[in-house]
Amino acid sequence: MRTGTIHRVTGETDVRVTLGLDGSGCCTVNTGVPFLDHMLHQISSHGLIDLEIKALGDTHIDDHHTNEDVGIAVGQALALALGERRGIHRFGHFVAPLDEALVQVVLDCSGRPHLSYGLKIPAQKIGCYDTELVKEFFVAVANNSGLTLHIRQLDGVNSHHIVEACFKAFARSLRQATELDPRRAGAVPSSKGVLA
Numbered sequence: 001m002r003t004g005t006i007h008r009v010t011g012e013t014d015v016r017v018t019l020g021l022d023g024s025g026c027c028t029v030n031t032g033v034p035f036l037d038h039m040l041h042q043i044s045s046h047g048l049i050d051l052e053i054k055a056l057g058d059t060h061i062d063d064h065h066t067n068e069d070v071g072i073a074v075g076q077a078l079a080l081a082l083g084e085r086r087g088i089h090r091f092g093h094f095v096a097p098l099d100e101a102l103v104q105v106v107l108d109c110s111g112r113p114h115l116s117y118g119l120k121i122p123a124q125k126i127g128c129y130d131t132e133l134v135k136e137f138f139v140a141v142a143n144n145s146g147l148t149l150h151i152r153q154l155d156g157v158n159s160h161h162i163v164e165a166c167f168k169a170f171a172r173s174l175r176q177a178t179e180l181d182p183r184r185a186g187a188v189p190s191s192k193g194v195l196a
């Protein structure tokens with residue numbers, strides 16, 4: 001079982017994450033940010049990634065620090081679980097619909113952080129969640145896991161649908177990219193021999 005555990009404490013947040021790549025979608029998350037919890041459930045459920053997350057943050061100010069620090073810890077836990085990235089498919093691609101919304105995610109477990117972010121979310125808030133925090137979450141995940149991540153919105157009107165389709169597409173892409181390729185036989189999937 002490829003797992004990563006992170007406990008990250010700052011003056012703003014205290015975040016614990018355990019992530020299991022070879023899981024079955026077991027998910028226990030409580031970040032104090034309900035919409036973020038809903039999205040983390042998408043990653044777990046559709047990525048078949050076990051997630052245990054507990055965050056205590058300064059949400060009395062707003063959700064910014066907690067959202068970002070959960071993203072950082074999830075990215076670090078993912079990097080730990082991937083290790084040297086041996087034997088994985090490395091690339092993942094999925095287009096997820098949610099009613100009228102359609103979002104494409106393409107990713108590469110390259111070791112080189114990059115985010116191209118193309119969501120245009122019409123509402124400023126979903127419940128009490130600031131929709132500009134979606135980008136901040138994926139910046140944190142990409143930077144701390146070494147993912148090359150491209151997110152494109154192909155269609156969508158409803159903000160909740162657009163964001164949820166994005167997390168579902170991310171989950172399925174991540175599952176595809178991180179699953180073991182039997183033909184790779186434990187080798188690092190790079191012509192350079194190293195993904196870091």
Ligand SMILES: [Mn+2]
Pocket residue numbers: 038160164
């Ligand atoms: Mn929903």
